[in-house]
Amino acid sequence: MKLTKGKIASLGLQHVLAMYAGAVVVPMIVGAGIGLTNAQLTYLISIDILMCGIASILQVWRNKFTGIGLPVVLGCTFTAVGPMISIGNNYGITSIYGAILISGLLVVLLAKFFSKMIILFPPVVTGSVVTIIGITLIPTAMNDLAGGTDNSEFGSLTNLGLGFGTLLIILLIFRFGKGFIQSIAILLGIVVGTVIASFFEMVDLSTVAESSWFHIPTLFHYGTPKFHIVPILTMVLVAIVSLVESTGVYFALGDICDKKLTDKNLERGYRAEGIAILLGGLFNSFPYTTFSQNVGLVQLSGVRSKKVIYTAGVMLIMLGLVPKIGALTLIIPKAVLGGAMVAMFGMVIAYGIKMLSKVDFSSQENLLIVACAIGMGLGVTTVPEIFTSLPNSLRPITESGIVVGSLTAIILNVIFNFRKKPMQQMTNEPDKEVA
Template identity: 40%
Template sequence: MSSELIDQQSVDAVPPLPRLSALAFQHVLTMYAGAITVPLLIASSLHLSAADTAFLVSADLFACGLVTLIQCLGIGPVGARLPVIMGVTFVGVMPAIAIASQPDLGLRGVYGAAIAAGLMVLLFVPLIGRLRGVLTPTVTGTAMLLIGLSLIGVAIDWAAGGTGAADYGSLRHLGLAALTIATILLVTRFGSPFLSNCAILIGMMFGYGVAAAMGDVNFADVQSASGIELVTPFHFGMPIFDPAAIASMMVVLMVTLVESSGMLTMLGDIVGRPLTARDLSRGLRADCMGAVVGGLFNSFPYTSYAQNIALVSLTGVRSRFVCAGAALFMIALAALPKLSAIVAAMPPSVLGGAALVLFGMVSATGIRSLAAAGLDKSREELLIVAISLSVGLIPTLSDKFFAQLPAALSPFTHSGVLLGIVTAIALNLLLRNGRDRTQISNQTGGVSHAVLPVTIAGDDRRLA
């Protein structure tokens, strides 16, 4: 079929190559800051070498591209065939760090857990509608708030120069972090809508440039990096399949599936192709396969990125082939180790400034979800949040609280996010009957404490 016969605003339209390339690169710029932050965060937490850090960045870009192709173009019953950019999910960051911190697991344990969990959670895709009843906005909002709060501590250390820095907290580091934040705010306030979407990336680039001019960037690893190198599977060794690690990653994926169902439903409405149950299942299967692809290629689980969905709405360009073009750009960038080495050489203070904004936005997203859950009208919902937050912050505030428990439970006990999610799910199930009775009482004339009906279909939760 010729391009003239296809509506250029349709999902299946193929724009002319020059226009497609420009629009595709726009998507790459929009998601790049969020994509590179996760591998940098995990590498920093695990104290990986500069070379391994650069490889994680390359692996992440490669897997981003591959999973985006699967989601946009589809393979049989997998892929929503919508203009989606897939990026590594922040939900899995702290669980991945908890797993990798175990001496007998390391990153290989993370990859084994991602592969196994992705394949196993595939079985639950047809039941995602029922999971929404368990993973309510109260549960997922609590999870997002815990994720943000857990990550902000890391961002603070980065902004001060990085853990172990001889001049930790010096005015030089704090000034670079503040400059990065100020740039982000100025671009957000005065930039065009597209520039505002890229504000964090622009802030990082400006801060990086100033740091380089001050002599605070070490380019030794950039010079020694090879020109072109392909990302290969099992770079860190064969995966380790630990039952506790797999269980923890399954929880992560189930939360991600519920969030993704809302994101994909919203995108379908934006592009004028409302999703059927079959379409949604194909999209969620791509999320599961994203975890498998991430595990195979030394990366992490993936989900759709909200800022790119916002870009689709902003530009009005609905073609899924534009996002497929962005995927090819990411795969090409992944083959350039020098680029990844440049990213890995970013001064911690610059990264910390951007991360304070990024992780703060994750926390704020959780707060927004909790506000929509009607906490002021339900004692039960308030109890869920109160107890889940308290339990979820235990590993952050006390690293010895669970010291006497079996080591096999470490992937759970060292991850406040998982503890908080599991606690919230359990309390949601426990208090459901009491909440239903309250709602029935209110409907028959009692004082109004009913939970407001909330849908997550339009809830833009993935800001990073």
């Protein structure tokens, strides 16, 4: 497909719409949790969107120092929500950003060390991690499809009809559309779904009317950062958890783009993520990590061009500078987004299964690794209260099904396969007989 400027813009907008709701909900939850005023919350949302754009461009732009060089979109990590609220309430908002700054700096400095851990990510691990990422996100998609858990009409026929209707529209476009039309099936489905929702008075334009036209980001907007050991250790742990999640996304995109990742690629990717976290601390936004829904979008659209992500990054920066335009994306009903997310997150699962097809499943050890990893990831997602009796310091690890499942896969692979086939694990290649 020849990508004209118009097509690149449409594909970029599709990526923005795919990640926007997830990017906005984090500042809304954190802002409410630490008692920010409406004016402070407005800044937090706007600066977050702007930083998502900058972080994504940093990651896509590959150079000698930073950038994974894959069509990856970055957004604020959900792993940081609980810790940030806890730090804000116990130590103050400025301590949040002091901790974020230190964690970002450590990621930058230790990127080379983290990249050497590629030996821990053979196909049995990466395939399991990507599958877990998709599976654990499906409940979010289904909740949104039903209208959102905070909606008094959750599960109503209107919301269900709109959510499944949006999914049906996407499937029909993908089935009967050709070329470019097929590649923007998600975007078209969201647009058509929102138009239909407007006839049911489910589109609220008041947020657009109340938003300002322009704002300027300021350094240390909420005050000079403060540094306390407990918040710093907490946010360092959050950063490490984010790197584990990002590693799965890197390998998924590398597979989609037919690019074999080396430790140097991972080093640049981790370093870019560290710089994004540093910028989040400087401008009082959030730690940033890769967004999985955009991986599904790359696979669905079949477009792997980095120009599309550059365009999405520029759009996010513009949305962050002009809150009124950014507010337009907030009028999309959750049911519509949920219907689109089912397709996107489902594709993440499907791609994880495809990655697992490279694994030698005649090995009982590999079967057990995949079984326990996915079982733990899904188990913690569906029963999140299982680890509530553990210390709060472990919450960033135990609250995420993605992290628990990923760590399970990594640890079991080391136990069963590391000593058994060390050279094979280093090359991240499947057994010769199944290659």
